[in-house]
Amino acid sequence: MSAPRPLAPAALLNYGLFGLPLAMVALPVYVYAPQFYAGRGGLSLAAIGLALLAVRVLAAFVDPALGAWMERARRPYARYVGLALAPLLLGFGALFHPPALGGAGALGWFLLALLLVYAGLGLATIAHQSWGAALTQAAGERGRVTAVREGCGLLGVIAAAGLAAWLGYDGLTLAFGACLLLAGALLLARAPRPPAPALAHVATASAPGRSALAAPFGGAAFRALFAVLLVNGVAAAIPATLFLFFAEDRLRLGRHAGLFLILYFTAAAASMPLWVALARRFGEARAWVGGMLLSALVFVWAYALGAGAALGFGAICLLSGLTLGADLALPPALLAGVIARAGHSGRREAAYFGWWNWGVQMNLALAAGIALPLLQWLGYRPGQDGPTTALAAAYALLPCALKLLAAALLWRAPLRDC
Numbered sequence: 001m002s003a004p005r006p007l008a009p010a011a012l013l014n015y016g017l018f019g020l021p022l023a024m025v026a027l028p029v030y031v032y033a034p035q036f037y038a039g040r041g042g043l044s045l046a047a048i049g050l051a052l053l054a055v056r057v058l059a060a061f062v063d064p065a066l067g068a069w070m071e072r073a074r075r076p077y078a079r080y081v082g083l084a085l086a087p088l089l090l091g092f093g094a095l096f097h098p099p100a101l102g103g104a105g106a107l108g109w110f111l112l113a114l115l116l117v118y119a120g121l122g123l124a125t126i127a128h129q130s131w132g133a134a135l136t137q138a139a140g141e142r143g144r145v146t147a148v149r150e151g152c153g154l155l156g157v158i159a160a161a162g163l164a165a166w167l168g169y170d171g172l173t174l175a176f177g178a179c180l181l182l183a184g185a186l187l188l189a190r191a192p193r194p195p196a197p198a199l200a201h202v203a204t205a206s207a208p209g210r211s212a213l214a215a216p217f218g219g220a221a222f223r224a225l226f227a228v229l230l231v232n233g234v235a236a237a238i239p240a241t242l243f244l245f246f247a248e249d250r251l252r253l254g255r256h257a258g259l260f261l262i263l264y265f266t267a268a269a270a271s272m273p274l275w276v277a278l279a280r281r282f283g284e285a286r287a288w289v290g291g292m293l294l295s296a297l298v299f300v301w302a303y304a305l306g307a308g309a310a311l312g313f314g315a316i317c318l319l320s321g322l323t324l325g326a327d328l329a330l331p332p333a334l335l336a337g338v339i340a341r342a343g344h345s346g347r348r349e350a351a352y353f354g355w356w357n358w359g360v361q362m363n364l365a366l367a368a369g370i371a372l373p374l375l376q377w378l379g380y381r382p383g384q385d386g387p388t389t390a391l392a393a394a395y396a397l398l399p400c401a402l403k404l405l406a407a408a409l410l411w412r413a414p415l416r417d418c
Contacts, residue, residue, distance in 0.1 A: 007192060014186050015135070015145070015187065015192060016148035016149040020179055022125060023153035023155075023157045024175075024176045025092055026121070041102070044376065046373040049368045052364070053368055054369075058115075063122045067126050067350040067352070068350075077134075078188050082184075085184055088117065091119070122361075133145075133339060142333040143279050143333045150329050151272045155269065215351055221414050225331070226356075228409050229331060230363065235398075235399040235406060241364075242371060246391060249380075250305070251307060253310055263317045264324070266321070267317070267324070271322045288334070291330070295326075296407075305392075338415070
């Protein structure tokens, strides 16, 4: 039997480009929104952290249900992408254009806008990732699909960082809307469709209710990969949540925050081909372990930086950005391999990615819901003169310790043959 033909670059781009506007949503929500509502909304760090925790926990528990619903509904993934466009547009616009409210009103608006954003983002992300996992089960092709999608996502992150710094939130909102509609149109009209079995369940794959939700956890490989996702995800989410506070109050370089983000994500985008090549040579799991170890080795030095350390922080952003490519390109490819190894390709991608997004949301929820109130309890106050040692430790040391733990878990996981 001949090997399947590789997907054409144009077809991959038509599929992957939708990752760009999804990333334009994600960066502002978990990086810019906390500082935005602390400054303009007058909300405390504890209130913001608890609001993010509540909404993300809710979204986390909704995502597996969305995945199971998609599995049972037996509809093309394109249908769910179309349903997600309206809440994404409305929620993002509301989040960064609140009316003149204060106190409980500002908090209520923040919560409602977040709910809209996460409803659209969860539906779109699960459908888009499931679509990609169903396109091919070939090991080499899996890496190409995820690398193109996540590379486009990195371009979206870079665009969001640059536009927020250059045009403010008005320009960012308009650009996001245009990108979402254009990329969505290309995905729905021009992207390759999964093979027919991916859109039709066989009789043994249609178990309803609780069994459909629990099916991914029946395999040891998925349970191991999911544990790695949780630990490594919290390690990444904590510095993302604290980045603007660290740049502003520890480094006193808040005006350059956008440039640091652009440098970081540009390095990650440039590293994508390298990590795909390393995965082909050594396997996706081994390559990801290497990326984690390098990330911890580089990022730990951020703890030693003080006010005005632009060159040092720029070097850390560049080098740690190069390791980020592994975190983005390799885990979804590993998950596609786990799905294929379990015999669920073409049938249960949505169920797996529903739980995958549960993990992502819980990572973000824990990072905001624990780190922000803890820093407030330790005496850190944003924008005020005072000690920043606790901020630096939370930003740099804790994530590195978690990275090392995640690498150890991945090394021991039964994933090298996926």
